Structures are given as structure tokens and as C-alpha cells.
Amino acid sequence: MPCTEYPVALKKGTNDLAEIKEVPNGKACNCYCFYCKGDLIAVNREENVVADHFKHYPGSNCSLSFETYLHWLTKKIFEKFDFIKLPAITFKDLYVKYWCFESPKIKKIRELFSKYNLPEEFRDIIQYEFDLNVSNQFKIELCTTEKRLKNEKDQIQPDILLKLNSMDLLVEPYVTSKINARKLGKIKEIDISTLSIDLNTFRKENKLEFTEEDLTNYLLLDSCKEWLYLSKSFREELFKEFMSLLEKRLNERISMVQDYANHESQIEINGKEMKSTQDTIEQLERKIRSLESVNSDLASKRRLCIRSIYSY
Ligand SMILES: [Zn+2]
Numbered sequence: 001m002p003c004t005e006y007p008v009a010l011k012k013g014t015n016d017l018a019e020i021k022e023v024p025n026g027k028a029c030n031c032y033c034f035y036c037k038g039d040l041i042a043v044n045r046e047e048n049v050v051a052d053h054f055k056h057y058p059g060s061n062c063s064l065s066f067e068t069y070l071h072w073l074t075k076k077i078f079e080k081f082d083f084i085k086l087p088a089i090t091f092k093d094l095y096v097k098y099w100c101f102e103s104p105k106i107k108k109i110r111e112l113f114s115k116y117n118l119p120e121e122f123r124d125i126i127q128y129e130f131d132l133n134v135s136n137q138f139k140i141e142l143c144t145t146e147k148r149l150k151n152e153k154d155q156i157q158p159d160i161l162l163k164l165n166s167m168d169l170l171v172e173p174y175v176t177s178k179i180n181a182r183k184l185g186k187i188k189e190i191d192i193s194t195l196s197i198d199l200n201t202f203r204k205e206n207k208l209e210f211t212e213e214d215l216t217n218y219l220l221l222d223s224c225k226e227w228l229y230l231s232k233s234f235r236e237e238l239f240k241e242f243m244s245l246l247e248k249r250l251n252e253r254i255s256m257v258q259d260y261a262n263h264e265s266q267i268e269i270n271g272k273e274m275k276s277t278q279d280t281i282e283q284l285e286r287k288i289r290s291l292e293s294v295n296s297d298l299a300s301k302r303r304l305c306i307r308s309i310y311s312y
Contacts, residue, residue, distance in 0.1 A: 003066035005043075005053040008073055008212050010034050017076060017212050020044050020052045029054070034072055036062035051209045067175040070199045070215075071159060074173045075145040077216050078160050083137040084169070086195070087225045091130040091242055098235055105239060112243065116250045119260060130245050132238050138164040156186045158194075167234055170194040175203060179228055187229050194228040 009031040011018045020042060023029035029042035031054060038060050044052040056062050099105045106125070113123050142163040160171035170192050172179050178196050179187075187194050202210075202218045218224060230238070 002063050003069050004056045004060065004062050004064065005208065006066075006069050007051075007053055007208060007210055008215075009040050009054045017073075019211055020054055021211070033062055033064065035064040035068065036060065038062060051207075053208060066203070070175055070203060071173055073212070073215060074197065074199065074219065075160055077212065077219055078162075078171065079143050079145065080216075081140055081143065081219075083139055084162065084164070085137050085220070085222065086169075087222045087227060089132045089227060089230070089238065091128060091132060092126065093227075094132070094230070094235065094238060094242070095126060098230070099239070108243065109246070112247060112250065116254055117261065118250065119264070128246065128249075130242060132241055132245075138166070138169075141165060156183060156190065158187075158192075161192075166237075167231065168192050171197060172228065173197040173199050175199045184228060191231050192229075193231045193234050196226050196228050198224045198226070 007020045009018050009020075009029075010016070010033075011023075012030050012032055018029070018031050021044060023031060023042050023044070025042050025044050027039070027041055029040060031040045031042065032038060033040055033054075033056060036056075038056055040054040040056060042052075042054055043050070109125055110123075140162050144161045144163075145159065146157065158170040159173055162169045162171060170187065172183075172194060174196060179194075184194075197219065201224065202215065206214060
């Protein structure tokens with residue numbers, strides 16, 4: 001379905017974004033379509049029954065789709081961003097997607113458990129919950145769109161490539177379908193962290209009635225973003241952070257674990273003491289029995305002796 005009516009267009013001359021509500025009505029709007037480069041007409045009189053919009057001149061054969069339109073506007077808005085807030089990553093996400101297949105990492109976690117002499121009950125890695133600290137704002141050093149990225153075999157064209165101070169980040173907005181397996185495979189080969197952005201929810205909520213600010217506010221939300229891929233170096237950074245958080249937590253809770261260990265060893269000591277007391281009781285009982293028999297022997301010998309004195 002072509003989408004030849006929309007609410008934000010380009011101003012002739014400056015190429016700035018123009019809002020339908022802020023331009024003169026009709027042909028005087030002085031705006032054009034980014035896709036077919038054709039002139040647009042602003043339909044924004046108060047008496048309009050339909051929502052305000054830009055439309056193409058009669059007879060235009062522009063084949064722009066709404067998906068392409070929303071992609072384009074998202075890119076234009078990203079070009080204006082100075083910062084990006086990345087969605088949180090939990091330890092569990094990383095563990096399930098990547099780390100449980102990496103035995104050196106599992107080994108390091110187990111070594112830390114051993115260092116703290118952690119009882120078996122506390123060694124179930126997946127039970128640990130940590131929000132890793134990526135949800136900070138990252139400064140955008142450079143935003144490029146439509147740039148092709150090459151690896152040895154192939155090339156891909158990401159929608160948006162951001163250079164952050166610590167890493168590169170691809171942003172893939174989608175309306176109908178998330179990234180396809182082929183493109184994701186190439187991203188993994190090129191090894192750049194990638195976020196997807198769900199524009200479908202925005203489309204459903206706003207139809208054609210929205211402003212640049214509405215889409216900007218939507219793009220700032222965490223809820224529209226999802227991690228598609230994390231680069232190896234980013235994962236290493238996150239693993240370091242996880243290990244330091246884990247060590248901090250073990251340190252904080254080591255007294256609790258120590259109490260538990262002390263309790264265990266006390267039970268063992270008490271058991272040994274009980275056994276040794278039991279043994280002592282048995283020895284004493286044997287001694288008493290033997291003394292009793294000695295006593296009774298002596299008593300009978302004494303009686304015999306007395307008797308012999310009298311009968312002598
Ligand atoms: Zn057009």
C-alpha cells in the first residue's frame with residue numbers, strides 16, 4: 001500500500017523537517033517528498049474533517065510505503081540525538097544466550113565460588129540476579145545512515161550506525177518484521193552490537209496523526225528497544241562487570257555464608273563430642289561393673305575370713 005499522505009515532510013531549501021501544523025496551507029507549504037522528490041500540498045485547515053497531512057500533487061505516482069516513511073523519519077530523528085539510553089541487560093539474558101556455552105567463563109565463576117569457599121547450596125549460577133550497568137546514557141559521537149559495512153565476504157546496509165564513545169552500535173527499526181536471519185548472521189560476522197526498535201506499536205497507537213516530537217519521545221523509551229546482538233568486546237566488558245558485582249555480593253554476604261559454614265562444622269564437632277561422651281559413659285559403666293564385681297569378691301572373702309577366725 002503506497003503511503004502518499006503523512007504528517008512530517010522536508011522543507012525545500014533547508015531540508016529541515018516540517019510539521020504539518022506549522023506550515024502554510026496548500027501549495028504554499030513549500031515542502032517536498034523525500035522519496036519521490038515531488039512537491040507536496042499541506043492539508044491543514046481547521047475545517048478539515050480528516051487529520052491534517054501532507055499530500056502529493058494529483059497524478060503523482062509516488063510508491064512510498066508507510067514502513068519506509070517511518071524508517072526514514074526515525075533515521076532523521078536519530079541524526080538529532082546527542083545521547084542514547086540503552087536497554088538494561090540482565091546477567092540471566094547473557095548467561096542463557098552466550099555465557100553458558102563459554103566454559104572459560106563458567107570456570108572463572110566457579111573459581112570465585114571456590115575462593116570464597118561457598119557451600120554447594122549457593123553455587124547455582126543461574127539463580128544469581130544482576131542488572132548489568134548498561135542502562136546509562138551513552139554519548140553519540142557520530143550517527144550515520146545508509147552506510148554500507150563490509151566484512152571479508154559480504155556487506156550489509158544497516159539502518160543506523162552510531163559511534164558511541166566506547167563502541168559502535170547498529171540500530172534496526174522495524175514495522176512488520178524484526179531483522180531476518182541472514183542479516184543477523186552478517187551482523188554476528190561483522191561483530192557489532194545491535195538494537196532493534198519496534199515501530200509497529202507506534203504506528204498502531206498513532207496511525208497518521210503524530211508530530212516529530214511524538215516519535216522522538218517514543219524513540220527515547222526503553223520499551224521499544226531490544227538487544228539483537230552484543231559484540232564480543234561488549235560481552236567481555238559486561239562479564240568483567242558481572243564478576244566484580246558477584247565478588248562484591250559474595251564479600252557482603254560472606255559472613256552469612258561463614259555463619260552457615262560455622263554452623264555446619266559446629267554440628268560436626270557436637271556430633272564428635274557426643275560420640276566421645278557416649279564412649280566415656282560406656283567405659284565408666286564397664287569400670288563400675290568391674291569394681292562392683294571386685295567389691296563383691298572382697299566382701300565374700302571378708303566374710304570367709306571372719307568366719308574362719310571364729311571357727312578357728
Ligand atoms: Zn513521494
